[in-house]
Amino acid sequence: MPADQDPAARTPRATLRDVALRAGVAISTASLVYSGKKPVAPATAEKVREAATELGYHGPDPIASSLRQGRSGVIGAVVPSRLLHAFRDPYAVTMFDGLAETLGDLGTGLLLMPESAPGSEPPPGSNLAVDAVVFLLSSEEAHPLVPELVGRGIPMVGTGSPVDPHIVQVRVDDRRATAALARHVHELGHRHVGHVLMPLQPDQVTRRVTRAEVAEATLPITRERAEGVRDVFGDVPMVSAAEADIEAGRAAADLLLGLDPRPTAILAQSDLLAVGAVRAAEARGLRVPEDVSVSGFDGVELPWLGRRLTTVDQRPAEKGRLVGEALRHLLAGESVEDVELDAPLRLGDTTAAPPRPAPPTPGPPG
Amino acid sequence: MPADQDPAARTPRATLRDVALRAGVAISTASLVYSGKKPVAPATAEKVREAATELGYHGPDPIASSLRQGRSGVIGAVVPSRLLHAFRDPYAVTMFDGLAETLGDLGTGLLLMPESAPGSEPPPGSNLAVDAVVFLLSSEEAHPLVPELVGRGIPMVGTGSPVDPHIVQVRVDDRRATAALARHVHELGHRHVGHVLMPLQPDQVTRRVTRAEVAEATLPITRERAEGVRDVFGDVPMVSAAEADIEAGRAAADLLLGLDPRPTAILAQSDLLAVGAVRAAEARGLRVPEDVSVSGFDGVELPWLGRRLTTVDQRPAEKGRLVGEALRHLLAGESVEDVELDAPLRLGDTTAAPPRPAPPTPGPPG
DNA sequence: TTGTATGCGTTATCAA
């Protein structure tokens, strides 16, 4: 069915002025009927509504209203251009869900602003009318939109990156949380562990990386989680996954499990990567956790996994809600401090004591 | 780090007028420097840019620009309030991804408009400035926002529901596609099949449903897919899942597998439900496809499943792209016809011939 | 409780 191509329908849309005129009241009075900011006599209101119905007027034009009020009622959310990939991670979706919850109460909309190829000028989205911007999944330490938004005086909230003094951050202490997890694994008796990292660069391949390379990772959390591991285990073999997904996690863990000595535990920087590690172990005929322990990071729900991952729960839903709270205060003109979110260790069934070392070449006991 | 609470920063933001004044040109000329709609002498442009830099002016205010131009550059996307749940289905995410792709080229943003409790007045989102609205995941035949948007003359694109003559639909022929799939299963030799349906109502429980109940389902595709099955198999046992997810699919399929005679094939209305059916079969010690065949609907990627589902590929990414194309034309003022998307059958490894019936009670052959 | 008048920051039209 074709839409609205009726030529006769090309009549200009009624405005508040038309309605007021028809109702025989002033524009300002008609405005009050819709905003409700001041009392209007019931009879007057009724007249206005009638006129509106007759004219097919459906309320004030949001754009004009926005201009007058100086607010658009919209929050911009900068998201990776490959939305698909980002939302394949329950962590991202859960966090958005928490944010949407707060925003729903606020009555503001969430505008997805896909980041595009770097270098495009002006950065896309800079012409969109938003009251504030959130960076929930950014993997860059710097972002072309930030100076732009700072210049426009648009408040920003982030979850770690990009890094800028104008961005209110809601985040966990990645290093400390990772160290707590690593300590648990250490206390179980593990001494040979491998670390699966998020991608160091946007388009890389799954490969072993050095401490020096990690120090230059674009994503701050990658560095910090790696430091958390080092705080407990010192230098350990590290493999950076090509993507933050299961398949890359599997490939990365497989590299680690091929080392000699084989790690007895794989610490992954996300739950999805950890799932991949479980797969890699199983593919080699290793049992988790009897032969290999595996841990993740995030604390997302993985109902289809059939087991509970040992992980750091950074409470993504709560994180999203806190971002929403920060936004609420910023929009109210209040000043907001950075928020540190508590991220407790969650013990699952994918970690256990390491296997007893196989007896050396059989021979007469000493 | 606190954001922008510097009291001295409360200076009013520079406008185009300030810039023009400082550059010694007319406002309209300064405007042209930013819009590029008419040529401006290089020297003049340079003066304007300089003045802008000095004043910290970062380009025209998007809201004012929108008002003047009558377009906001934003597309509204009505999404279920439980974003989390919706985006757990790769079908939804993939479709959004396809849409975002087209929209990215268009330079327009995507505004998420969560639908909230029915009956709220006015419907949320009616005060948001959007140039068009898409319904990608709506499960209601009618939607409170639709009359509102029709009244405002805002073009709409949907994927089946809500149903309204003003909405341009991009969809597949669910009945025909399902019938083609059912025919394949029939030709394999199956005669006892069970059908797993999407939820008939928002908050229901997983339970067996009658043909009469299905006829009143809120979601049109639920009805149409059920009809597709009936076209081939006639009346079959039907179970409506409580949610469109794996767990509910498992529960629903489990009900069917407990019937006598046990179905030799489970036809599910979505791939996620089908995954649940595979799980249910396995939990009963039944092999797929040797003991039970399972089919889905959607054609999403399920890399973690480790097998290929027999399904109808409704090419969600392409669907999203086509929605984007329809939007593009509508925004250009062109009229657009409904689009029917081809949805081919994809044979996987979850369907096969039914098992030979167990021999009846042993006895002397006739 | 209602009306009058002003301007939000731009862009389009037209004339120069």
Place this chain on the structure above:
DNA sequence: TTGATAACGCATACAA
């Protein structure tokens, strides 16, 4: 190529 001016549709301060 540039400038003056008039909208865009509304919400607010203030007066009545």
